[in-house]
Amino acid sequence: MKKLYSVDKASVSDIKEIIKLRVSLLKEVNEIQTEEEEAQITHATKNYLETEISNHNFVSYIAKKDEEVVSVSGVSFFKRPPYLENLQGIEAYILNMYTLPSHRNQGLARQLLEKCIEECKKRDVKRIWLHASKDGEPLYKSMGFNFKGSEMELFL
Template sequence: MVIIRRSTMDDVALIAAQRHSMFLDNEFATADELDTMNVAFEPWLRERLADGRYLGLFAEEDGVVLAGAGILFNDFPPHYLHVEAGRPYLLNFYTEPVARGRGLAKELLKACVEECRVRGCKVVTLHASKFGRPIYEKFGFEQTNEMMIKL
């Protein structure tokens, strides 16, 4: 039976490894670039786990983590879409290859959105990979007008 559990400080290396695999599977960066990212990511994550700005969730079966996801509770000004300060950002969705196709990402997405709802959040954002887009769209996420420049 699959359970959803919250991450702890003991999960920092696992979250980093899943994030690395997520980017590698999507061919967003090389393994060397991702190794460099991990060196900066782990202390960043520890700080945010400790103060509650990051919440990790795992789908686990018989003590084995099969999938993970995270919520970054960002500072964001009151907005016409929501007057409460802050806006959660969903990230780090990853399912182990042997567990894909079982609906674990969907279950983690439901748990993440419910956590945001319980905290009173009115808008939740994320960036979708080609693999995740169909799951997010079925859940009701819509494309927005966000743009980016790389400096």
């Protein structure tokens, strides 16, 4: 039987939980290996999120089960010089996609990614890109992302 989850856009009040899952992700992919590194990432991420969520340059969607955040996503918006496929230059980078191991295979990452793509469409983003883990590649491919070098991208 599937567990019931709620999916919402995160706010500044969710920063602590977003950081908790981001740290779990970075530990899982061996990008954090010491307590000192964890403290540095936690502090820097807190500062980043407080600013960027407030000014709407970063959006996160979270899935909760019984008030516990169990899955997270993130999308960072920016504008770069125009190019032929994207004359407005508006792009988005998907990051911080992570689900706690005990809540995987429930479709949460897909739901959160769909929310991120919807947000991109609302903002008239033309290119979404990301760096996928091996575990994440099948999801991104199924959502239309294609490989371009070490990245995957989706044009809207």
